[in-house]
Structures are given as structure tokens and as C-alpha cells.
Amino acid sequence: MSNREVISTSRAPEAIGTYSQAVRIDNQVYISGQIPLDPVTMQQVDGPIENQIHRVFQNLAAIAETAGGTLDDCAKVTVYLTDLGNFAAINSVMSTYFSTPYPARAAVEVSALPKGVEVEIDAIMVLPD
Numbered sequence: 001m002s003n004r005e006v007i008s009t010s011r012a013p014e015a016i017g018t019y020s021q022a023v024r025i026d027n028q029v030y031i032s033g034q035i036p037l038d039p040v041t042m043q044q045v046d047g048p049i050e051n052q053i054h055r056v057f058q059n060l061a062a063i064a065e066t067a068g069g070t071l072d073d074c075a076k077v078t079v080y081l082t083d084l085g086n087f088a089a090i091n092s093v094m095s096t097y098f099s100t101p102y103p104a105r106a107a108v109e110v111s112a113l114p115k116g117v118e119v120e121i122d123a124i125m126v127l128p129d
Helices: 049-066 084-094
Strands: 004-007 022-025 028-034 074-081 104-109 119-126
Touching: 028 049, 049 084, 049 119, 074 084, 084 104
Parallel strands: 074 104
Antiparallel strands: 004 022, 022 028, 028 119, 074 119
């Protein structure tokens, strides 16, 4: 039987609803979608889309570290954007948080995201044995 552990940190926005920040099963960690909320104020960060993307990756990194890994342990990242025109900004900011080999990734445009934000990202990590 697999070992299931809920991952939670105050360095990322608290889960608001019926989900966990992340769930670890054996050496895999499933990180819930993160939006550009400051974990202290629980308010959306201001500024251009790049600021929002940075906050999302900071939230993901905090959860990854709490789970015992880093963003470089991510095998798959899914990016949800309300405007696919921000794709270049995702590439630019993402390159500052990941090193090669990059994780697999999907980027999709959606009609809306929680709290009216413009970006949400989730991830699947595989931790070293």
C-alpha cells in the first residue's frame, strides 16, 4: 500500500476549500494549482503579469521544499492562462526557476481562474529515491 502524506506550509497560500496544497504518495508529489496570492496577506500581487508569475513560482517552490524537493524535481507543470498572449512571459519567468532538463509542460488558455487572476500553475514532482 502506498504512503500518502498531506503537504502544507505557511510559506504558500493556505488551501481555501476542499483540497490540500500538495499530496505526497511514495516519491511523487502532486502540487495543487497555485495562483498569485501573497501567503501572508492572501491578496493577489499587484503589477504586470511577470510579477504574478513570479509569485506563483515562489508559492510552488515553497511547497516543493516543504515536500523535500525543489522545482527541479518537477516532472510535469501545467500552466493555465486567461490570455495565451502571456505565453512569452511564462517562458521568460519560468527559465529563472528551472534548469535543464526542463519538466514536461502544457499551457492552456482558460476563460476564468479563481479570484479573477490571470495565471494558475500546478505541478507533479518525482523525488529522488
